[in-house]
Amino acid sequence: MRVAIIGGGPGGLVSLKSCVEKGIDATLFEKEKSIGGVWAPCVGKTWNTLHTNTSFFSSMFSDFPWPKETELFPDQHAMYKYLNDYISHFKLGQYIKVSSGVNQVDRANDGKKWVLKWTDQQGTQVQDEFDYLIVATGVFSRPGKHDILGLDSFCSNGGQVLNISDYRDANLYRDKRVLVVGTSFSGAEAAGEIGVTSKYPVIQLINKPYYVMKKMTNGRPIDSYLFSREASDFVTKETDITKVLETIHGFYGMLSGQNENVESLVPDKSLPPYLTISNTYLDNIKNKNIDILLNKNCDGFDENGLLSFTNSAGQREKVKIDTIVFCDGYLCQVSFLPQEVKDKIRFVEQDKFLPLLLHKCVFAQDIPNIFFIGMYKGPSYGSMELQARWVSMIIAGQVPYPSEAEIKEGILEEEKIRQQRPRPQIPHPHHIPYCDYIARKMGVYPDETKLQEIYKTYPKLYKMLYNNLMNVACYRLWESIHIDPNSFDQIPCASAVSILESIEDRIYKS
Numbered sequence: 001m002r003v004a005i006i007g008g009g010p011g012g013l014v015s016l017k018s019c020v021e022k023g024i025d026a027t028l029f030e031k032e033k034s035i036g037g038v039w040a041p042c043v044g045k046t047w048n049t050l051h052t053n054t055s056f057f058s059s060m061f062s063d064f065p066w067p068k069e070t071e072l073f074p075d076q077h078a079m080y081k082y083l084n085d086y087i088s089h090f091k092l093g094q095y096i097k098v099s100s101g102v103n104q105v106d107r108a109n110d111g112k113k114w115v116l117k118w119t120d121q122q123g124t125q126v127q128d129e130f131d132y133l134i135v136a137t138g139v140f141s142r143p144g145k146h147d148i149l150g151l152d153s154f155c156s157n158g159g160q161v162l163n164i165s166d167y168r169d170a171n172l173y174r175d176k177r178v179l180v181v182g183t184s185f186s187g188a189e190a191a192g193e194i195g196v197t198s199k200y201p202v203i204q205l206i207n208k209p210y211y212v213m214k215k216m217t218n219g220r221p222i223d224s225y226l227f228s229r230e231a232s233d234f235v236t237k238e239t240d241i242t243k244v245l246e247t248i249h250g251f252y253g254m255l256s257g258q259n260e261n262v263e264s265l266v267p268d269k270s271l272p273p274y275l276t277i278s279n280t281y282l283d284n285i286k287n288k289n290i291d292i293l294l295n296k297n298c299d300g301f302d303e304n305g306l307l308s309f310t311n312s313a314g315q316r317e318k319v320k321i322d323t324i325v326f327c328d329g330y331l332c333q334v335s336f337l338p339q340e341v342k343d344k345i346r347f348v349e350q351d352k353f354l355p356l357l358l359h360k361c362v363f364a365q366d367i368p369n370i371f372f373i374g375m376y377k378g379p380s381y382g383s384m385e386l387q388a389r390w391v392s393m394i395i396a397g398q399v400p401y402p403s404e405a406e407i408k409e410g411i412l413e414e415e416k417i418r419q420q421r422p423r424p425q426i427p428h429p430h431h432i433p434y435c436d437y438i439a440r441k442m443g444v445y446p447d448e449t450k451l452q453e454i455y456k457t458y459p460k461l462y463k464m465l466y467n468n469l470m471n472v473a474c475y476r477l478w479e480s481i482h483i484d485p486n487s488f489d490q491i492p493c494a495s496a497v498s499i500l501e502s503i504e505d506r507i508y509k510s
């Protein structure tokens with residue numbers, strides 16, 4: 001049984017590791033000269049000062065803890081090193097082909113297997129056959145079409161256009177009047193950095209106001225508030241759509257603190273809430289390093305290449321802009337897949353919100369030997385790990401492939417998500433219930449009975465599982481039961497407990 005994994009970012013790597021540990025013959029293909037995906041400096045999607053927006057506990061695999069002394073929000077270099085260390089630790093290098101971009105995938109003569117065609121390191125076209133295909137090429141494939149009225153006029157008047165993936169260093173814009181377009185996490189960070197460094201305030205063009213959360217809130221990383229079972233239960237208990245909106249607005253409002261005091265960022269509570277995470281963004285707006293411009297007040301560029309808009313005092317204004325940095329999202333690209341697959345997954349390249357329709361973001365309708373890992377907006381290391389563990393168990397025959405009815409129903413759910421208007425920020429917002437679903441399918445959900453059994457030995461465990469930041473190590477607690485020679489009780493897997501304890505020590509004790 002041979003498995004091909006396309007993509008060497010976190011999703012592809014955890015897929016490889018999960019297959020290898022099950023004894024599956026797997027090969028990973030990465031088109032760049034190095035693994036790491038978004039985090040590989042050679043790929044250029046990150047910039048010099050970029051740090052993760054959530055703590056490293058949310059950007060890690062459950063069986064490979066970060067070194068104890070790691071800063072809570074590691075930078076891109078630390079993240080890249082983490083992924084390389086993961087490869088060394090699990091001896092994965094031998095299964096990885098870098099500089100090996102897969103150009104085309106076709107069905108083999110038997111109509112079932114896959115034939116992969118790739119260009120190897122010598123530039124030679126090579127092909128080989130595989131029984132299973134795991135697609136982990138990510139959703140950040142290439143910038144989308146930039147959309148602002150009069151862009152041609154801006155360019156023909158000498159304006160410079162960048163995508164956030166071209167952004168490296170705010171110092172390059174000291175003397176530039178910069179317009180940042182977009183509300184992505186990167187947009188908030190780039191606007192802040194440039195606004196502080198440049199002689200001129202940055203104008204940031206946004207669709208709608210959004211909540212701004214700081215990376216640290218009340219001495220704790222923001223992910224510890226967003227991703228606990230306690231918070232998840234609070235947000236998901238409501239089913240009535242109006243009440244759901246109210247609850248999430250209330251929750252985000254509580255976490256974003258001073259947002260309401262910034263006039264340009266008062267959220268519209270009748271719409272789904274949007275959020276961004278930045279330590280300096282609100283201060284930069286208050287200190288006039290960033291001027292927020294709502295789309296509805298902007299007329300685009302005039303025939304002289306000047307940005308034309310109505311300012312906050314209701315007056316018409318025209319200003320010169322030297323550089324536009326577009327932070328308006330990426331498109332997902334799977335051009336190497338055969339049309340048969342693209343049709344089945346209902347692939348829409350221009351749909352930044354939900355480009356593929358898959359059951360549980362993993363399974364394609366009617367094609368049981370292809371799987372997708374991390375191919376949705378907002379995957380975490382944890383959810384990709386669970387997807388990968390699930391898929392490797394299916395390939396190894398340890399758990400069943402989902403039934404036809406399950407897949408059909410799952411894809412119907414995705415269709416509804418695709419049709420949502422107005423579109424929320426995140427198509428699949430319920431991270432913990434999603435992980436729990438997969439864990440149940442794999443038989444590794446930390447269920448109540450087991451918890452009670454163990455409660456006497458580890459009274460702290462319940463708090464660590466329910467109130468604390470969720471880490472996917474919780475799905476390894478009973479993976480291999482250890483026997484305590486002194487008490488003869490069953491105790492949970494020591495390495496998983498030690499990760500949960502390190503979260504308790506680092507976040508909740510200090």
Ligand SMILES: Cc1cc2nc3c(=O)[nH]c(=O)nc-3n(C[C@H](O)[C@H](O)[C@H](O)COP(=O)(O)OP(=O)(O)OC[C@H]3O[C@@H](n4cnc5c(N)ncnc54)[C@H](O)[C@@H]3O)c2cc1C
Nearest residue numbers: 007008009010011030031037038052053101102137138374
């Ligand atoms: C600027 C920025 C900041 C981010 N910050 C965070 C953060 O703080 N925390 C967080 O959790 N997430 C963050 N993310 C999200 C990030 O996408 C994920 O952390 C993670 O990298 C997703 O992993 P992936 O493997 O799905 O995709 P990617 O990391 O995109 O990896 C996909 C890989 O597939 C390869 N590939 C594509 N096509 C082919 C082909 N045809 N043949 C062979 N190889 C191919 C690509 O070269 C790439 O290496 C950020 C993203 C960006 C862009």
